[in-house]
């Protein structure tokens with residue numbers, strides 16, 4: 001078709017309406033992120049795909065009588081952004097159903113308690129109040145969360161649960177009564193009820209899932225309608241931030257069903273790829289034949305689905321997170337006991353069985369690894385599995401991988417073509433906590449992006465948010481600036497440039513989900529996903545990158561967001 005159009009243009013005749021583009025964006029600085037990183041002035045879209053890109057003259061020549069022309073007045077446009085690591089339904093709940101402290105604002109214990117109290121006024125007695133904690137304690141002036149007595153004062157008639165970034169919880173006394181948890185309840189294996197050092201009373205702060213589960217199990221699930229609404233609202237926010245595709249990590253099957261219903265009944269404005277949750281409880285310490293059966297039952301293989309909704313594989317959570325990353329050397333503080341080195345949630349044999357089965361059934365695998373020792377285990381086990389099922393080409397990934405890799409790590413990762421997925425905004429949102437517990441030399445979660453990229457090359461490094469925060473412009477800035485909330489820079493030699501960073505969020509991310517032929521760059525024939533920016537992301541001063549706002553987002557050729565509308 002393109003050849004035909006060029007011919008018509010060449011002989012100067014009008015393009016027949018059925019071949020003319022629906023939309024032409026022109027007078028722009030369009031950063032295509034094609035292999036040559038070409039910058040062009042205009043793009044034509046027909047249906048859901050780009051029809052042509054190039055100079056204003058060339059592309060405007062394609063216009064027919066029905067073509068909408070949008071003059072972008074010199075603004076910069078980039079491919080639609082792909083968040084390679086997100087927990088999207090959680091985000092949807094936080095903005096629709098929960099008291100939400102994950103906003104990036106500076107908090108105090110008093111301001112948090114006051115907001116919980118305001119929320120409680122509208123909740124009938126006996127109903128649960130659920131709060132999303134701040135990104136980290138770096139955002140709370142006192143460096144701690146409210147305790148149960150402080151929360152009790154404003155929630156006398158409701159059970160309360162707050163979760164901070166997955167691994168830390170706060171409950172009130174009402175919730176403890178319902179769960180039957182008292183000062184005589186022993187700490188569960190792998191978890192901790194924090195106690196007042198003087199009285200032994202439980203403070204209401206709980207660490208890790210085994211200690212949170214007695215409360216989480218009592219909280220009623222959201223209704224289907226609430227879940228659908230959470231996804232709708234999340235999609236709106238993603239589009240307003242220039243996000244056109246997300247990779248949802250550790251998605252349970254029921255969550256995928258919510259997505260499928262929304263896609264079928266209303267359509268989506270964000271393209272979703274699911275990595276289903278591979279629950280340790282299902283896979284650990286089973287004979288290989290059972291692991292294989294479980295893996296086969298879990299879901300269809302990589303690339304099942306369509307442009308909007310796909311299942312690509314599974315996510316395995318190999319170690320803990322901030323407080324429980326599996327480390328070679330002890331934490332600087334004995335968080336859960338002397339010489340604390342974090343938690344390995346899967347033993348090597350169980351991990352190997354799961355990876356063999358995934359290899360056999362062609363299932364893509366993403367492995368959460370926070371600590372350096374967890375990176376060692378993940379890569380060594382992949383290397384063993386490689387002898388039976390070659391790993392290169394499967395696009396398996398390490399998620400987070402925020403510590404400096406060893407020579408051996410780099411050698412295995414390069415040979416097996418492992419993808420490294422970092423979420424650099426965490427350096428901003430949790431960086432101080434990591435530095436406190438791991439020491440400044442470790443760099444904490446300020447990932448060694450340059451080291452990984454130099455060893456592996458494009459497209460083997462990609463970027464996500466892990467909801468900390470969702471805003472990809474804060475994330476983009478974090479790859480350049482590597483600053484924590486107080487502006488302190490960590491390992492500046494690991495900073496990336498803007499071109500590399502843009503690839504992380506676009507072409508590399510598309511490669512990571514086997515979509516490089518369809519998405520990730522602005523090229524004729526690809527899906528027309530694009531975002532127009534308030535500022536030029538390639539030249540605006542570094543500290544202003546985080547302030548960039550999309551002015552228009554296009555997904556599949558449709559304008560799904562426009563500033564001010």
Ligand SMILES: [Zn+2]
Nearest residue numbers: 085087249466
């Ligand atoms: Zn995550």
